[in-house]
Amino acid sequence: MDEGGTGSAEGPPGRGHRRIPEATVARLPLYLRCLLEVAESKTVTISSERLAEMAGVNAAKVRKDLSYLGSYGTRGVGYDVEYLLFQISRELGLTQDWPVVIVGIGNLGHALANYRGFGARGFRVVALVDADGSKVGEQIGELRVRHLEDLPAIAAEESVAIGVIATPAGAAQDVADRLVHAGVSSILNFAPALITVPEGVSLRKVDLSIELQILSFYQQRRAGVVAS
Amino acid sequence: MDEGGTGSAEGPPGRGHRRIPEATVARLPLYLRCLLEVAESKTVTISSERLAEMAGVNAAKVRKDLSYLGSYGTRGVGYDVEYLLFQISRELGLTQDWPVVIVGIGNLGHALANYRGFGARGFRVVALVDADGSKVGEQIGELRVRHLEDLPAIAAEESVAIGVIATPAGAAQDVADRLVHAGVSSILNFAPALITVPEGVSLRKVDLSIELQILSFYQQRRAGVVAS
DNA sequence: GCATGTGAATAGATTCACAGCG
DNA sequence: CGCTGTGAATCTATTCACATGC
Numbered sequence: 001m002d003e004g005g006t007g008s009a010e011g012p013p014g015r016g017h018r019r020i021p022e023a024t025v026a027r028l029p030l031y032l033r034c035l036l037e038v039a040e041s042k043t044v045t046i047s048s049e050r051l052a053e054m055a056g057v058n059a060a061k062v063r064k065d066l067s068y069l070g071s072y073g074t075r076g077v078g079y080d081v082e083y084l085l086f087q088i089s090r091e092l093g094l095t096q097d098w099p100v101v102i103v104g105i106g107n108l109g110h111a112l113a114n115y116r117g118f119g120a121r122g123f124r125v126v127a128l129v130d131a132d133g134s135k136v137g138e139q140i141g142e143l144r145v146r147h148l149e150d151l152p153a154i155a156a157e158e159s160v161a162i163g164v165i166a167t168p169a170g171a172a173q174d175v176a177d178r179l180v181h182a183g184v185s186s187i188l189n190f191a192p193a194l195i196t197v198p199e200g201v202s203l204r205k206v207d208l209s210i211e212l213q214i215l216s217f218y219q220q221r222r223a224g225v226v227a228s
Numbered sequence: 229m230d231e232g233g234t235g236s237a238e239g240p241p242g243r244g245h246r247r248i249p250e251a252t253v254a255r256l257p258l259y260l261r262c263l264l265e266v267a268e269s270k271t272v273t274i275s276s277e278r279l280a281e282m283a284g285v286n287a288a289k290v291r292k293d294l295s296y297l298g299s300y301g302t303r304g305v306g307y308d309v310e311y312l313l314f315q316i317s318r319e320l321g322l323t324q325d326w327p328v329v330i331v332g333i334g335n336l337g338h339a340l341a342n343y344r345g346f347g348a349r350g351f352r353v354v355a356l357v358d359a360d361g362s363k364v365g366e367q368i369g370e371l372r373v374r375h376l377e378d379l380p381a382i383a384a385e386e387s388v389a390i391g392v393i394a395t396p397a398g399a400a401q402d403v404a405d406r407l408v409h410a411g412v413s414s415i416l417n418f419a420p421a422l423i424t425v426p427e428g429v430s431l432r433k434v435d436l437s438i439e440l441q442i443l444s445f446y447q448q449r450r451a452g453v454v455a456s
Numbered sequence: 457g458c459a460t461g462t463g464a465a466t467a468g469a470t471t472c473a474c475a476g477c478g
Numbered sequence: 479c480g481c482t483g484t485g486a487a488t489c490t491a492t493t494c495a496c497a498t499g500c
Contacts, residue, residue, distance in 0.1 A: 023491060029441040033422065047459065056422060059459095060493055067461055075460045075499050092441050093448030100440075107342045111335035115436065117420060123440050161447055162440065185450060186443040188436075192345060194261070194284060202446045204439050208343065208416075211432050212328075212351050212390065213257040213320050215414040218430045219389055220321030222413060251469060275481065287481095288471055295483055303477045303482045460498085467492070476483080 020091075024065045028088050030055050031062070035085045047078040094122035101160045101184070103175050104167030105130040105138070105145050108190055112166055113140045126158040131171065148178065155182035162186045169193035176203075248319075252293045256316050258283050259290070263313045275306040322350035329388045329412070331403050332395030333358040333366070333373050336418055340394055341368045354386040359399065376406065383410035390414045397421035404431075 034054040038046055048066070052059040066072060066079070072087055073079045089095055100123050102112050109128070118125050128140060131148040138145045146154060154160065163179040165172050165187065172191035179187055180201055189195055189205040197203045262282040266274055276294070280287040294300060294307070300315055301307045317323055328351050330340050337356070346353050356368060359376040366373045374382060382388065391407040393400050393415060400419035407415055408429055417423055417433040425431045 021491070025445050026438075026442055028445070029435075029438040030422070032441070033420070048461095049459080054422070056424060058493070060495090061491090063460060064462080064492080071461070073460050076458045077500075078459065091445070093444040093451075094441065096448075098440075098444055098447065107339035111339040112436070114335045117437050118440075121437065121441070122444060123437075162443055186447045188439055188443060192261070194258070194282070196284060200450070202443050202450075204443055206434050206436070206439060207257075208340070208434070209345055209349065209351075210254075210257040211416055211434060212326075212346075213260070213322065213349070214254055215390055215416060215430050215432055216321040216326055216350060217253050217256070217319065219326065219414045220324075222428065222430075249469070276483095277481085286471065288473090288484095289469090291482060292470080292484075299483070301482050304480045305478075306481070458500090460500095462497090463495095465492100465494070468490080470487100470489070472485105472487070474484090474486105476481105478479105478481095 018068055020068045024068055027055070027057065027061075027065055028092055030057075031065070032085065032088050032092065032094075035081055035088070039081050039085060043081055045074075045078040046081055046084075048073070051079070089122075097122045097124050098161040098186075099124055099126040099158045100162045100164060101125075101127040101129060101151070101154060101158070101179075102164045102166060103129045103148065103151075103179070104165060104171070104191070105135050105140070106166065106168075109166040110140065112164060112190075113143070123162070126160065127154045129154065131167075148175070151178050152182045155179075155184055160184050162188065165189045165191050165195075167191050246296055248296045252296055255283070255285065255289075255293055256320055258285075259293070260313065260316050260320065260322075263309055263316070267309050267313060271309055273302075273306040274309055274312075276301070279307070317350075325350045325352050326389040326414075327352055327354040327386045328390045328392060329353075329355040329357060329379070329382060329386070329407075330392045330394060331357045331376065331379075331407070332393060332399070332419070333363050333368070334394065334396075337394040338368065340392060340418075341371070351390070354388065355382045357382065359395075376403070379406050380410045383407075383412055388412050390416065393417045393419050393423075395419050 031051060034051055048062040049059045052062045069087055069091055072084055100118065102109055102125060105128050113125060113128055128143050128145045129148050129151055130136060130145050135145050136147045163184040165175050167175055169192050172189060172193040173195045176187055176195045176197055180197055186202045187197060192207055192209050259279060262279055276290040277287045280290045297315055297319055300312055330337055330353060333356050341353060341356055356371050356373045357376050357379055358364060358373050363373050364375045391412040393403050395403055397420050400417060400421040401423045404415055404423045404425055408425055414430045415425060420435055420437050
């Protein structure tokens, strides 16, 4: 899918060594999370079956997904947890860290700015930006909110790779355009608006109201089935 | 995908009149949003081509998606905007309103509690809940935060249909269990944790770090291609 | 023996292309 | 004629089932 999830638009295929299916890419972070948990308990190896159980997927899927990365397992034994962790991290580009800018410092922007878990794994919020002059200068954690107009300078100084849009819907496309123009080539959009970006820019979206509406669909189905 | 979430786990198929593919269900909210925008400009009909362009998908996909709902278009003309709006709303269960409870009133919970857009379309936040006694009683908008222990009573009183989990990862599974136990059968999980629910409960997730990691993958690919 | 890795089979989603109808 | 609705073709993803190799 999503796609998903959530589903969402994708960047171009790129051309690394192997061609990894989109659906697999979307599951790698899931495996990563499970492996981190397993690693804490000093477990040395893990079978596809166990990993599948933890991730809530089918064991064959785990094996096929991992096989796209290479033959990192040992037949009759399983996968070395630490080694697999490293390989997945590397594949996901988490061995380097990516400077992130958050645009739109309202309720959600605040929450994102304070979110621990950026730093943990390869992402570092280097700037907070808002179009509203009255918010500029506000201190949040270690950062001070800067003006949207400064985006090109900020992006260049900090080599921003990823932009997070947390503005109202109406501003989202403009902000996306500015991000792209400033050289940011990965965008995560939280605004409830459809935005478009040029080829070569990755765009993913997180949309609360869409998720709720999908839940509503299935909720209604169940209610309907019960009633009939 | 997903899924999608952006990709995410689904509820059971249910058995309404028609069997609507999951991928289609995930796009209906998108069409709905586009149609709402079009409706404001007093446009009476819309072609699949135009709608596709707005939604950023292929026209054939729009037609096929809409055909699962019924034959609501007119050949040679297009779709009546108002009529289609109504049909999609009905299909998504948005003609009734769904009481929502938000569990976990930290940064994110606050942001969600203040989010306008719940009320707009069929969702109504009826309760805010937290396990931390020091947060109980805090006033947010029109609601006062209540204790997690009161969840069963709240769910029953308010006929809560949808639970939103905005707790830290460690608490997510416990909260999910409590929600299910209290009779909530749709859950939207924002916590960066894998949770499981029984058959008959829909679960979707919104996971910032997964989305960032997916972006990181494609970002790295592009960087790699440029470098080589 | 046992769990991986992978071709083959199946299922699901997208796109094509055109018949059908207003 | 124009645009919908939809079978057929294609592409993508999932699952099966077993040969392979530690």
